[in-house]
Amino acid sequence: MSKINFKISRPILYSLILLAAVAVVVAAIEFGGVYTEYRWKKHIRDEAEAKLAGEVNKIQNIILSIQQIPQNLAYVLEFSSPKKDHLRFLLDAVVDNNDEVFGSCIAFEPYSFEKDSMFYAPYLYKKNGTTVYVDPTDSSGFYFSSDWYLIPKKLNKPAWIEPYYDVGFSGGNIIMATYAVPFYSYDGKKESMQGIVTVDISLDWLSKLVSSIKMSETSYTVLLSEAGTVISAPDPQWAYNESIYTLAEEMNLPVLRKIGRNLRLGKSGFVNAGNLGGKKDWWIYYMPIPANKWGVLLVVQED
Amino acid sequence: MKNIMLMLGFFLLLPCAATHAQKTAVKKATFLPLWVPQPQFAGYYMAKEKGIYEKYGLDVTIMNGGYEHDVTASLKRGEIDFGVLFLYTGVMERAQGTKLVNIGQIFQRSGIMFAAKKTSGIQTLKDFNGKKIGVWRSVAKELTAGFLKKHGIEAEIVPFNTANNVLLQDAVDISVMMHYNEYKTLINSGINPDEIATFYFNDYGLNFPEDGIYCMETTLKADPERCRKFVGASIEGWTYALAHPEETLEVIHKYQILAKVSSNRSHARWMLNGMKNMIQSSGKKVREGNLLKTDFENLTNFLFENNFITNKPQYVDFYKDLK
Structure with missing residues (x-):
């Protein structure tokens, strides 16, 4: 077998060494760049x-504490049969004692609060440093098909409702969000939904x-x-x-x-x-x- | 010379006299769209904005629509001269004795559909059975009920005020919506088109035209010329709006800000683009603003057969072609 000899002239050898050196430097710079970017x-x-x-x-944690407010209210409603005055007292307690809460509502199922009244949904909200109480009992307050009522009712569990831009109650163009919780009664045999409790929070904070x-x-x-x-x-x-x-x-x-x-x-x-x-x-x-x-x-x- | 001066004076005064006549001939009109400012009513806003109503000798006030502003009630009470209603609403009102008339049928097709998330397993109409179907509480409920009855669907009907959140949060399985409106909101809430099962009413033989211009019979009788001008100018406004979409979107946005209505360009562009399809329905030979007798009869037959009306209004009484 014959042996193959590679003979490289000196200038070519120097050129190859130089090329290799440049390649190493470029690779080092590239690697350094990539590494720096990675870092x-x-x-x-x-x-x-x-x-x-x-x-x-x-x-x-704040949101969890806000969620607790209507959940507590729902719990109270499930274990009592409040009269109108009592509902007002409960709403006062919720709105007055919680800075984040803009308003709160207790909305009943049709004919659930009073047998001859389809609608009952008292609502208390803050306005100009005081609170305003509205007590809709007629169809102008139709609420059963609103998101805040319908979604927790159909899901049969509490729900956050998509934020909305309030120009009505607040009068101040505030972006609000509502957390709505169903409450129930139990007659010894079965549980039935009695209504929905809500808290509205301004999202400014x-x-x-x-x-x-x-x-x-x-x-x-x-x-x-x-x-x-x-x-x-x-x-x-x-x-x-x-x-x-x-x-x-x-x-x-x-x-x-x-x-x-x-x-x-x-x-x-x-x-x-x-x-x-x-x-x-x-x-x-x-x-x-x-x-x-x-x-x-x-x-x-x-x- | 004196005669020449007199003649010159006469001709110089003519334009002033004509302008004066035009000014005195300007007639006021009030108009209520079916809903808040949005591209669904672009033609009317552009007719106002571009001086088209003025050109026709009308001083039109466009009122803000919305939940608190019912078009039929406002027409009946004489609070407005003209308003937009769905064709089916107009027919039902007429059948119940309300003396309103359709003087311009702007939309020539239906945009109503049912939509469901594919993850719910709904692929065909049969899958609707036993599901929760969300329908508008006060809009098109007869159409949706008739659709479900026609296909023998037995499901829980859930009336809602607005379509999207109940579907997004799975409070209902299926929701009625408009292709040019809520369907895009669904996509703009993160659901991809290939994740939505769609059922368009027009694919199931219920392609009833929607928005039209209405007034009371008394309004038409009192001043048919004013009605004719309002319809003509509105149609011209629509032509302008569809030919100048970006300018129209700017104008609509201005009205939305005034009405404190949430808006974004993505949704507005989709809706305005959808209007082309609603007005210039492909494959349909109809003059702009004309209500075809066949469309009217198909709808009245549907409403009558489903017991939503007990008598069929007559086409000649209901639709007044003012062209």
């Missing part, structure tokens, strides 16, 4: 997660709390309802008008739709939203609020 992402992700987790936990979460000068937060409706955002025009899905369509950012759907499933995550027309990319950390399936987004610019 940055990990750092931002960890920081965003830590910040949001703490705040979401706070919000979760929650918006302020969420808006205060900051990671940098340019970072901001967005609070979403279960259906993805924007409750608070830096652009006040978004609140109640846009959802994360309408923004996904208008901004041509499908990643927003994915975030909304993940939040509905109770998932959190960290995604790149692109540069949004600017020079640097934006990153979004999102986290659900388990108590009511709402979600918080922390939006951070790459730096």
Whole structure:
């Protein structure tokens, strides 16, 4: 067998060594860049997660304590047969003693409170530093097909109702959310629903709390309802008008739709939203609020 | 020379006299849409905004619609001159003795549908049996009841005020909705189109036209010319609105802000785009604003056969072609 000898001239050898050296340097720089980016992402992700987790936990506890209010009221109603005056007393206690509560209602099933009255749904709410009591007993107060009555009734369990923009009772154009709890009677054989107890909460305090979460000068937060409706955002025009899905369509950012759907499933995550027309990319950390399936987004610019 | 000056003076004064005549001929009219400001009524808002009503010699006030503003009741009480109603509402009112007339049929087809999440296992009409079906408490309930009866569906009927949240939160299994409205809201709440089972009324032989312009017979008799102008200007407003969608969306948004109505461009664009299909229904030969006798008779027969009306109004009494 013959042996093959490779003979490389010296200039070529030097060139190859130089080329290899350059390749190593480029690879090192590339790796360094990728590693730095990886470190940055990990750092931002960890920081965003830590910040949001703490705040979401706070919000979760507040929401759980709000949920307890109508649940307690429902419990009282199930174990007593209150008269009109007593109902007023109960509503006073709920609205006066809870800062977060804007209004509260005890709505009865047809002919349930009084045999000759189809409707009965006294409602107490705050206005201009005092409380206002309304006592609708006629069809003008028809409430059986409203979301806040129908949804917990048909689900047979408490429910958060999608936030709405109140221009009626408050007169102050407030975004509100309602937590509604069914209450029952038991005749020894079977349980039957007697009505729905609600608390309405203004979302101003929650918006302020969420808006205060900051990671940098340019970072901001967005609070979403279960259906993805924007409750608070830096652009006040978004609140109640846009959802994360309408923004996904208008901004041509499908990643927003994915975030909304993940939040509905109770998932959190960290995604790149692109540069949004600017020079640097934006990153979004999102986290659900388990108590009511709402979600918080922390939006951070790459730096 | 004196004669020339007189003639010159005469011709110079003519435009002023004509303008004066036009000003004095301007007639006031009040109009109530079926609902809050949204692209469903774009043609009327654009007729107002672009001076089309004015061009026709009308000074039109568009009132804010909504739950508290029932069009039929407002017409009966004489609070408004013109209003928008579904065709079936107009026919039912007429059958009950209300002397209102249809003077312009704007929508030529049905936009009503049932929708269900596919995760509920609903794929065909048979799957409706035994389920909870959400229907509007005060809108189109006869149409939905007739649809279910026609197909022998036995289910729990759940009347609601608004369609989406009850379906989203699974308080009902199936919900009635409009393709140009609530269906898009469902998608804009995170449900993908391929996750929604759809059942369009027009695919099941119930393609009844919807929005039309109505007034009381007395209004028409008192001033048919004003009615003719209102319908003509409104149709021209629709033509403008559909030809200038972005400008129309801006105008509608302005009215929505004034009425404190939630809105977004994604939904508004979808709805305005849907209006083309409602007004210029493909494959249907009909003049703009015209109510076809066959459409009227199909609907009256449906309502009569399902016992929603006990007498059939006559086409010639109900529809007045003002063209």
